[in-house]
Amino acid sequence: MYQYDEYDQRIVDERVAQFRDQTQRYLAGELGEDEFRPLRLQNGLYIQRYAPMLRIAVPYGNLRADQMRMLGHIARTYDRGYGHFTTRQNLQFNWPRLEDVPEILAKLATVQMHAIQTSGNCIRNVTSDPFAGVAADEDIDPRPWCEIVRQWSTFHPEFAYLPRKFKIAVNGAKEDRAVIQVHDIGLDLKRDAEGRIGFRVLVGGGLGRTPIIGEEISPFVPWQDILSYCEAILRVYNLNGRRDNAYKARIKILVKALGIDAFRSQVEAEFAHLKGGPATLTVDEVHRVADHFVDPSYETLPASDAGYTDQLAANKAFAAWARRNVRAHKQPGYASVVLSLKKTGIAPGDITADQFDSVAVLADAFGFGEVRVTHEQNLVLADVKQSDLFAVWEAARDAGLATPNIGLLTDIxxxxxxxxxxxxxxxxxxxxxxxxxxxxxxxxxxxxxxxxxxxxxxxxxxxxxxxxxxxxxxxxxxxxxxxxxxxxxxxxxxxxxxxxxxxxxxxxxxxxxxxxxxxxxxxxxxxxxxxxxxxxxxxxxxxxxxxxxxxxxxxxxxx
Amino acid sequence: MSEIIKHGVIHEDDWTVLRLGEGEDATSVELPAGRVIVPLAVWLARRDTLGAQAEAGVLGVWLAGTEDPATLADDLLRLQLIAVDFPKFADGRGYSIATLLRARHGYGGELRAIGEVLRDQFSYLTRCGFDSLQPATGRYTRPQLEAALASLKDFSDPYQGAVDRAEPLFRRVTRKVAA
Missing domain, CATH: 3.30.413.10 (Sulfite Reductase Hemoprotein, domain 1)
Known part of the structure; x- marks a missing residue:
């Protein structure tokens, strides 16, 4: 998983200082309600029905155990003891006090987390496949590309005040688990005939009031050019998207109004100027980022663990859980586990402070310290030894995270x-x-x-x-x-x-x-x-x- | 006189921004005395007569969010001041217009943000190539404006390239590889 260097850390630290000052000026009356609104939204802070709601970014659904513990701490200290995972792989707290938000953000920054651009009319948190890096049907790991897009889009000065919100999703597997067809930009990692990596680019998808499936704007953009290509799309949208009616302001409306061919022509004309420019990605940068996503140190194991097979035969409840909540893994002897946040009677996606801690313990003990969030609002331990599955099940069951319903009707x-x-x-x-x-x-x-x-x-x-x-x-x-x-x-x-x-x-x-x-x-x-x-x-x-x-x-x- | 921030310093400023009132016509509207920033329409209608004033540095042109900066491509060497209007601070077209003027068309004169220009956007505005920022008259007291200068330095090392630093972070510095 990606680890911050001094530059990443400084950016989130500077953001905390900036937002602390903005909040103080708002509370002092120097900053009006309308002026503060986009600033707080771009920090994930909504004013909701009963209280503020703070949406924290979980970049492409990746979390570490120490981050889970911090979320548990925040739930306990500043909220009512729980949080809520969203359909965009983010985490929301429903009850923070506005005055506490700068402090919450400061604590998040200590574990390399933030709430940057989780709302507002800007480029939102990039989303992806929760099984990235471990899925058997994966061609290209999307995570490095997600991180590269995340960095490019974070505080992009030209695209902070778009006509409307803008969501990018990346898929690298045969089966799309990132819903790229209903995103403003959907990036589908591909190889061309020579085996070179690039992206099939979809544009103008989205749900909301006017649901539209995205259309292909380019069958293949070489990886070096992907940021320049996205910049071209965003610039055409920023200059031409409607600003007179919020319901017609998404890029999908612009694409429909112009038609995909005319929209493409504008983007290509813009891209012609940007191609080969400074945003062109380098081999060094892609390697630097990709080095954060190498496989963990797997043990060499038989494809099927005999003990696990025996446990399945001996325990019906365990077998029912394994059937729904355990997924095949690319590495022999390993599996991925889905921890269900869909227990009957609990709001789908809700997680208590104690459960944050329990998941952290499980991740440290059995999952190389990593956790993923799915857009179906469940959690994933991506790399678990088959021989550990029984222990994971018992601990997850004790924590209320082992409802055997993944993909079934109650996994709502x-x-x-x-x-x-x-x-x-x-x-x-x-x-x-x-x-x-x-x-x-x-x-x-x-x-x-x-x-x-x-x-x-x-x-x-x-x-x-x-x-x-x-x-x-x-x-x-x-x-x-x-x-x-x-x-x-x-x-x-x-x-x-x-x-x-x-x-x-x-x-x-x-x-x-x-x-x-x-x-x-x-x-x-x-x-x-x-x-x-x-x-x-x-x-x-x-x-x-x-x-x-x-x-x-x-x-x-x-x- | 109004106060503007130019190259990171507060200046007294005597430019007048001319906005066409209802019923006023670009070809005939009377220009106020002194240094004036006229709407694009006025410039396009009267370029021949206004050119000398522009070259003398007493006349500038402002663009609305709907106006294409390429319209001014042939005039950029004559113009010493171009302004971009922000009818609302949340209307972000001006960021792209500024970027195009600087990075695409090579405009090197003063580029001023006018309209609803607020301190919390100063950093993004300067990164997109604005070197002068003109908050609405009366929006900030002098001490507030002085305090606002700090917002220009909110972020020391942004990830992506922009007009102020064309190269993205990964080209500007050598970032350590994961341990």
Whole structure:
């Protein structure tokens, strides 16, 4: 994992000093509310429904054990004892006091962390594959490239006041686990015919109010040019993106308005000036960064550990966990473990101060001191010996982090929603919890198999509902909270936007609606067909018909 | 007289920024006496008659965020002052306009940020090539402006290149390789 040198450290230290001064001037009345807003947002600080919310950057989802401990300390000292991992691999605290934020940032800086550009109309935290470096289907490790993009975008003076926020994601595997098709820029690492590394570049994807799948702007940009190419895209956007209407200000609207070909021509014209300029990456710099991401010192082990095989056979609960929460690893004798933050009754992505510490202990003991955050709001120990899996499971179970539900129905992705967020139209967490409670039978969950339910409390789509196999969107109807349901969305290589099935539902109907959808699936599925595959094969109609027929029947039953 | 920051020092300044009022026309608007920064439209309409004043250093031109700096490409040697207007401090087009004027078109004269120019953007503005910063009249007291000079030095070694230092950090220094 990347370790700061003196330059990185000085930049975050100087940021802390800068923000401390800005906060003091704000509290002294020298800096107006409107003037302070973008400054605090670019430090991840929102003023929320009940309290400020501080979003801390977890660059491309990489964390170390000492950082986990510091987050636990901050949760205990400045918050109410917990934090929340987001769909962009970041971490949010819901209850800090504005006056304490400079001190929190100072403490984060001591463990090489910050909240830089986690909000605001600037280039946000770059996101990537939580299994980078260990996935069997990886062609090129995206992490060095993420770090290079992170450094380039951090305090970029030209692009701090863009028309709107700007998100970049990087994928280096065959299966895209970074959702690059719904980012402002999606970078897909490739090799050309001669084996040289470069990027297929997508632009103009995004969810939110106007969900759009990104389009290819270049099939291959050589690695040396990638920052110059991104600079060209950002400059065209900064000068031409709409600033009259925040809802139409994202780059996707500009790309749609111009058409991808005209947009590309503008970018290429700009790039022609920048190509070969000082932003051109050097072999030395790429090597310097890549040296932080070499494999840990793996032991030479047999492909399959005999003890692990015995434990699987002997312990049903362990086997159920291993089946869902353990992933294959490129290194013989190793595996990756997903620690579930989706225990029924807990807000998806929430983690307590004690759990921060528990994960740190696990990472130090069994995972080379590293932790990853997934955009599905779970945690990953990327490099665990198979022979340690049983011990990891026992410790994770004791810490409430071993719910065997990764990829299953209860592994729900949800934004904080109306319980916390000032933007939300409706609550998300109680809906997630009610659905989890309905599907608490583990055998049934495994029978239903892989399915993704995504819940957003408003059309800003932080819960990525458009790309959920089942998407739930909170809407406001005459001051009441209602939920619109879509099906057929997907992330990854087959990214698709879900389609709304019909009129929206009251909160207490939602578990029944999900049950109707699932029963339609189990009645129609072929062997080994996932929910999304069945939706694709039979279409949305049987699902719609069943959901609204069941709804009518429930109404009749209550008459 | 207003106070501006030029090359990191506070100066008294006597330039007047001319903004076209409603119904005023670029071809006919009367220019105020003294040193004046005119809108691009006025310059384009009356370049022939205003050229000598520009060369004498008593007339400058300002660009709005919607205006293409390439329009001035042929005039850059004559102009000693170009200003870029920030209608709102959060409107960031001016950063790209300044970058293009300096890095693309090679403009070497005074480049001034006008409009809603605030201390918390000073550092980004100077990095994009502004060498003079003109906060709105009355926005800062003299002691506040003096304190604001510190914001120019918020960051000592930025990662990426910009107008002020064209080379990114990885070209400026030798960074240690991971242990």
């Amino acid at each position: 992705i949800a934004c904080p929603g109306g319980d916390f967020c000032a933007l939300a139209n409706a609550k998300s967490i109680p809906i997630a919890n009610a659905i989890q409670a309905r599907f608490d039978d583990l055998d049934y969950l495994h029978d239903i198999g892989e399915i993704e339910i995504n819940i957003s409390g408003c059309m800003n789509a932080c819960g990525h509902h458009h790309v959920g196999h089942i998407g739930v969107l909170g809407v406001d109807k005459n001051g009441q909270e209602w939920y619109q349901v879509s099906i057929g969305g997907d992330q990854g290589n087959d990214t698709a936007l879900g389609k709304v099935i019909g009129p929206s539902f009251a909160a207490d109907e939602m578990p029944d609606v999900i049950s109707s959808l699932i029963e339609t699936y189990t009645a129609n599925r072929h062997d080994d067909e996932r929910f999304i595959d069945t939706v694709r094969r039979v279409g949305a109609d049987p699902f719609k018909t069943r959901v609204y027929a069941d709804r009518e029947a429930r109404k009749q039953a209550h008459v």
